Amino acid sequence: MPLIEIETEINADIQVCFDLARNIDVHQESMKQSQEIAISGKTMGLIGLGESVTWKAKHFGIVQYLIPFLT
Numbered sequence: 001m002p003l004i005e006i007e008t009e010i011n012a013d014i015q016v017c018f019d020l021a022r023n024i025d026v027h028q029e030s031m032k033q034s035q036e037i038a039i040s041g042k043t044m045g046l047i048g049l050g051e052s053v054t055w056k057a058k059h060f061g062i063v064q065y066l067i068p069f070l071t
Contacts, residue, residue: 024043054066054068
């Protein structure tokens with residue numbers, strides 16, 4: 001099986017990278033083209049341990065609800 005490996009160097013502190021990765025506002029801004037928005041749960045700011053978010057998005061012309069799978 002082919003392996004594709006991508007390495008990205010980021011000139012930032014690890015805490016800054018981690019916070020950006022869990023920032024709902026940043027994610028929504030980056031997904032404007034698919035109209036992805038947080039509609040329930042934690043809908044803005046930094047998502048934390050034990051929190052969830054439900055997204056509404058339009059991909060390939062189909063509206064999807066991306067609901068967390070909780071066990």
